[in-house]
Structure formats: C-alpha cells, structure tokens
Amino acid sequence: MLVPDLPLRTERLDLRLFTADDFAALHGYQSRADVTRYLYFAPNDEAASREALVRKCARVALRAEGDVLNLALVLRETGAVIGDVLLIWTSVAHRQGEIGYVLHPDHAGHGYATEAAREMLRLGFDELGLHRIVGRLDARNTASARVLERLGMRREAHLRENELVKGEWTDEAVYALLAREWRAGRR
Template sequence: MLVPDLPLRTERLVLRAFTATDLAVVRDYRGRPEVTRFLYQEPYDDETVRPAIDRMVRRTALRAPGDVLQLAVTLPDSGVVVGDVLLNWTSGEHRQGEIGYAAHPDHTGRGYVTEAARELLRLGFDGLGLHRIVGRLDARNTASARVLERLGMRREAHLRENEFVKGEWTDEWVYALLAREWRAAA
C-alpha cells in the first residue's frame, strides 16, 4: 500500500492531488485531439471531462491492486498545471505497475513530464515495492517513447496490430524497467 505525503516536490515541480477546480485546465489539454491522438480516450468535452475529473480527484493513493495514483504536475511559483502523471498498480501478486502521462502542449519540450514520471518510478519502486514498471504506447508515439527511454526503460516488445483503436489497427510498444535496474542506475 502507498499513501504518498502530498504534495511531492521535485527539482522544478510540485506534484499534487487534482481538485475539482482543475476541470477547466484538464478540459483544455486533454480536450485537444493532438494530445489524445495516441491514447485510448477521445478528447474530453464539457460532458466527459466531469466524470474524468471526479475520478482524477480520487486517485491519491494505491491501497490495493487496481488502484491508480494520478497527480497534477504544477510549477511551484505560478501553480500552473503543465500536465499529469499516473501510476497504475496493475498486479499485487507479481508486484507490477504501469506509468502514464500527458502534457499541456504549452509546456512540452522542457523535460517536465520526464521529471515527474521519474518521481512516480521512485514511489513505485521504493514506496510500493514494485518489482517491474511498464509503459505501453502506440508505436507511432515517438515523443512518449523518448520519455520512457530518458527514464532508462527498455523497449521489450513491439506488438503488431494488436489493437483496433479509433478506427484503425495499431502497433504497441511495451517498455519496462526492473527495480534492480532502477537502483543500479540511481
């Protein structure tokens, strides 16, 4: 079980729980087709953002396998939300997790997501005791692949047309990192 002491601070960022007042900013960046192009979800609209933000607000701890921790990535001085990162506790028995993230397009290209996701790897390995954390992505999502590679994750699989997403067959890449590899790199 992991109940992080929020907010978390990294070198340049504050990672905090989402609140209902983040609805507009989440609607803004996760409402853009270019942000959700390689995600399973459609861009949020005024209707779909409501249950989404309700879910995000509750994702503050990993109490049981299946839980998701999802945090707003913010700038310390302004409080501006630059994106979000998440850690999904996918298996208790096998001590597995999965990371995910999305950035506001106004704040990409600065390494914020990599920095925030690194903190989630730390929580997953050191806080929750996970053995392995994966990142799964559409194989065309090269910006996301670069994030995972900067985190030191290894591309372990290229699945050919394993899913039918948004009207087309898509390839999937699976990246992974083991706890001992994380510790050796630290």
C-alpha cells in the same frame, strides 16, 4: 499499500491530488486533438472532461491491485497545472506497475513529463516495493517513447495491431524497468 505524503516535490514541479478546481486546466489539454492523438479517447467535450476529473480526483492512493494514483503536475514557478502523471498497481502478486503521463503542449519540450514520471518510478520502486514497472504506448508515439528512454526503460515489445483504438488497428510498444536496474541507474 501506498498513501503518498503529498505534495511531492521535484526540481521544478509539485505533484498533488486533483481537485474540483482543476477543470479548466484538465479540459485545456484533454480537449486537444494533438494531445489525444495516441490516447484511447477522442478529444474531450466539457462533459467528458468533467467525468475525467471526477475519476482523477478519486485516484488518491494505491491500496489494492488495479488502483491508480493520479497526480496533477503543478509548475512551481507559476502554480499552473500543466498535465498529469499516474502510477497503476497492476499486479500485487507479481509486484508490477505501470506509469503514464500527459502534458499540455504549451509546456512540452522542457523535460517536465520525464521529471514527473521519474518521481512515479521512485514511488513505485522505493515506496511501494514494485519489482517491475512498464510504460505502454501507441508505437507511433515517438515523443512518449523518448520519455521512457530518458528514464532508462528498455523497449521490450512491439505488438502488432493488438488493439482497436478509435476504429483503427494500432501497434503497441511496451517499455519496462526492473527495480535493480532503477537502483543501479541511481548509483
């Protein structure tokens, strides 16, 4: 079980729970076609972003299999919410997890997604005791693949047309990292 002590502080970011006040920031990036291009949903209208915010506000801890911890990325320098990051407890028996991240494009290219995702790996491995954490992505999502590679994750699979996303058969890539590899990478 993991109920994190928040906010988490990384070099440039504070990672905190979402609140009802984050609607404008969340809608600001979830409504953009360039952000949702390789995600499961189309650009959000306001109602969809409100529903998404309700879901995000409830993702506060990892208590059972399937739970999601979803944190807002706050740029400490300005206080702005620039994206979000998540950790999913996908299997208790097998000690498996999954990470995910989204950034507002205005804040791309500075390493913020990598910085936040690295903190989620730390939580998953060091605090929750996971054995393996994966990142799954549309195989065309090269920016996301670079994040996972910067984190030291290994490309383990390329699945051909295994998902029907927004009416299109898509390939999925799977990256993974083991706890011992994470620890070795930090030494």
